Amino acid sequence: MNHVLIVDDEAEIRESLENILREEGYVVTTAATATEALELLRDAAYDVVLLDIWLPDRDGLDTLGEIRQMESAHVPEVVIISGHGTIEAAVKATKLGAYDFLEKPLSLARTLIVLKNAMKARQMREDNQEFARQLSVKGTVTGNSVPMKALRQQIKLMAPTNGRVLIFGESGTGKELIGRAMHEESLRKDRVFVELNCAAIPEDYIETELFGYRHGAGPAGPGSPTEKRGTFERADGGTLFLDEVGDMSLKTQAKVLRALDEQRFLPVGASHPVHVDVRVIAATNKDLEEEIARGNFREDLFYRLNVIPFFVPPLRDRKEDIPLLVKEFLQQFGQQYGRPRMEMSDDALAALKQYHWPGNVRELRNLVERVLILNPKVQRIEKKHLPVLVFRDAGKAAGRGEEFATLLQAREAYERDYILKKLDECHGNVSRAAEGLGLERSHLYRKMKALGVSVKE
Known part of the structure; x- marks a missing residue:
């Protein structure tokens, strides 16, 4: 990233600086x-x-203050320039968050050095913010089963x-x-962990997400940045996690293969390659050898990624881990919803172990959160608090009868679960859910209130 904004009311200074910085490879915009x-x-x-520092419509230091307070993930570094430099002004600019202070007439050598250092400082600040964000997200591998x-x-x-890692496992x-x-166990643990879900990015945008773009080669439109660092560049020195790598197109696979081989790539619209030091960890829920046979995945890329294979077992193959996972989720969501002392009865845990878990650990996590939300006054989760779907795998006619004390409880539980399912399908949109259920919107709201369902549209 090397985009500079020059703000000066003197046209000669703007033009001179713009020409010099463009020759140095910067993308330059000017304002008077x-x-x-x-x-x-x-x-x-x-x-x-x-x-x-002197502008016709506003004081430069006031403008600096506004820039530093902008709500943006990409706040720039600001270098103050002035023809009337004083120690007092320099101190005030620094307190307001200016990176440095340059006096007119500008020294070309000093200007280029300060600009280069400011670029590095802004990049370091962005990397530190990303790293700090990741400190709260830990890779906890829970379970005492033999596979775990x-x-x-x-x-x-x-x-x-x-070594590159390829992780196989169901969704x-x-x-x-x-x-x-x-x-977190690697030698790169002090650097960033950058993730990209390849299945979630449209084919037209996957290349710019991976490799970035320069000089306005990205999507046009209000608010669109003129440059963007891709995930490979942002992960430099750290780890890049490519989730659902089996969903990449063959065209994108070829470019990823070259980037892995050379540890360099050419951003869209760039004239010079970017060199990186990245460890790639990929994951897939597909049988890539079968995809190779079908012509959907490159064999050479498979062997580049599959240096160290990992196989994550489905939850149905390690059901003895369910109590530990439930305890972890209860603690996590209990703190989130202000109910730290939550527990689950043995009967409820036994019921969870009977379920097939097609959605694996993610489904269990969502279920625990749902039960907590729907039962706000309960400290101990019993079998009767579990959703109806948990009991469908039991294959026992008496199973549903044992779940609830009365027919009314069973009917309400089924309605609650069905409404939640429909709301999930409609992404929380109550109007669409009501239409799908064949109810008036107001009727659905009353039903949700009676069943303890609360969803923000």
Whole structure:
């Protein structure tokens, strides 16, 4: 990223600086007033702003204060420039968050050094913010079953290497947690962990998500940045987790293969390649060897990624881990919803062990959260509090009768579960859910209130 905004009311200075910085490879935009500069900053992302302290419509230091208070994930570094530099002004600018202070007439050598250092400072600040965000997200591999003990041992053995990892497992088994655990045990643990779900990105955008773009080669539109760092570049020095890698197109696979081989790539619209040091951990819920046979996945990329294979077992193959997982989720959601002392009865846990869990650990986690939300006054979750779907695998006619004391309780539980399912399908939109259920919107609201269902549209 090397986009500079020059804000100065003197046209000669703007033109001179613009020509020099463009020759140095920077992308440059200019503004003659504070108002124009603030509008540009709201519409696009800049790395460094060279800001004159004397502007015709507003004081430069006041403008600096506004820039530093902008609600944006990409706040630029600001370098103040002035023809009337004083120690007092320099101190005030620093207190307001300016990176540095340059006096006119500008020294070309010093300007380029300060600009280069400001670029590095802004990049470091962004990386530190990303790293701090990740500190609260830990890769916890929960379970005392034989498969999970073996998996933790494999992580401990393989994590300190730089070998690429390919994680196989059904959806919802926790492949991302395995990737995070690998990163946290690795020699790169003090650097960033960047993740990209390849199945969630449209084909037209996957290349720019992976490799970024330069000089406005990305999507156009209000608020769209003129440049973007891709996940490979953001993960430099750290770990890149490519989830659902089997959903990449063959065209994208070829570019990823080259980036892995050369540890460099060419962002869209760039004239020079970017060199990176990245450890790639990939994950898939597909049988990639079968995909290779069908012509959907490159064999050479498979062998590049599959240096260290990991297999995450489905929850139905390690049901003895369910009590530990439930305890972990109860603690997590109990703290989140202000109910830290939650527990689940043995009968309820036994019922959970009878269920097949097609959605794996993710489904169990969602179920625990749902039960907590729907039973706000309960400290101990009993079998009767579990949703109806848990009992469908039992195959016993008496199973449903044992679940509830009365027919009314059974009917309400079924209605509650069915309404939640329909709301999930409609992404929480009550109007659409009501239409799908064949109810008036007001009737559905009354029904939700009576059943203890609360959803924000």
